[in-house]
Amino acid sequence: xxxxxxxxxxxxxxxxxxxxxxxxxxxxxxxxxxxxxxxxxxxxxxxxxxxxxxxxxxxxxxxxxxxxxxxxxxxxxxxxxxxxxxxxxxxxxxxxxxxxxxxxxxxxxxxxxxxxxxxxxxxxxxxxxxxxxxxxxxxxxxxxxxxxxxxxxxxxxxxxxxxxxxxxxxxxxxxxxxxxxxxxxxxxxxxxxxxxxxxxxxxxxxxxxxxxxxxxxxxxxxxxxxxxxxxxxxx
Numbered sequence: 001x002x003x004x005x006x007x008x009x010x011x012x013x014x015x016x017x018x019x020x021x022x023x024x025x026x027x028x029x030x031x032x033x034x035x036x037x038x039x040x041x042x043x044x045x046x047x048x049x050x051x052x053x054x055x056x057x058x059x060x061x062x063x064x065x066x067x068x069x070x071x072x073x074x075x076x077x078x079x080x081x082x083x084x085x086x087x088x089x090x091x092x093x094x095x096x097x098x099x100x101x102x103x104x105x106x107x108x109x110x111x112x113x114x115x116x117x118x119x120x121x122x123x124x125x126x127x128x129x130x131x132x133x134x135x136x137x138x139x140x141x142x143x144x145x146x147x148x149x150x151x152x153x154x155x156x157x158x159x160x161x162x163x164x165x166x167x168x169x170x171x172x173x174x175x176x177x178x179x180x181x182x183x184x185x186x187x188x189x190x191x192x193x194x195x196x197x198x199x200x201x202x203x204x205x206x207x208x209x210x211x212x213x214x215x216x217x218x219x220x221x222x223x224x225x226x227x228x229x230x231x232x233x234x235x
Contacts, residue, residue, distance in 0.1 A: 078155030090134025
């Protein structure tokens with residue numbers, strides 16, 4: 001297992017957002033966390049990344065207990081979060097945004113290889129490498145956010161709503177790219193509003209409702225179970 005989350009609980013002002021959630025991710029997998037808005041999915045990712053302190057529980061990454069490690073050390077270990085809303089530096093160029101993703105790395109040749117990979121996955125970013133990030137379209141900004149995550153050379157890439165606000169054609173592009181990233185050897189933990197697409201590419205999925213895991217199984221198995229989808233996902 002590259003990631004093990006054990007009995008994780010998160011509270012905001014004493015209000016429970018995540019309630020004793022346990023799950024795991026194997027190296028090489030795409031694992032999806034699914035559920036309605038407010039179910040606790042993003043809180044789980046933030047806790048794993050070290051941006052939100054859990055009230056209880058344990059997080060083990062690559063055989064190391066990181067429950068109390070600061071966020072920057074988790075990133076240095078290979079744990080990368082691409083947050084919802086992209087969080088780019090709008091007044092910096094595409095290339096500078098990408099290079100900031102590799103701020104903790106020292107091997108210049110490896111950084112250049114990472115940039116080449118990003119430009120291969122997203123050719124439009126190569127065309128716009130000198131353009132300010134804030135002038136890109138929504139889809140291009142999402143590509144840049146994912147690309148910046150990749151330049152950190154993650155062992156586990158966590159994606160929070162990567163298709164948020166995108167047109168259907170661009171959603172297809174993003175989902176296809178997630179599969180390509182996984183095929184290149186990067187493990188992916190995915191929070192995604194496009195449930196059918198997420199289940200179609202996921203090796204396994206967990207369904208979260210009011211801060212608890214209520215269902216789990218192979219992605220395609222859940223995709224084919226209409227009654228479960230209706231009961232827990234509202235589709």
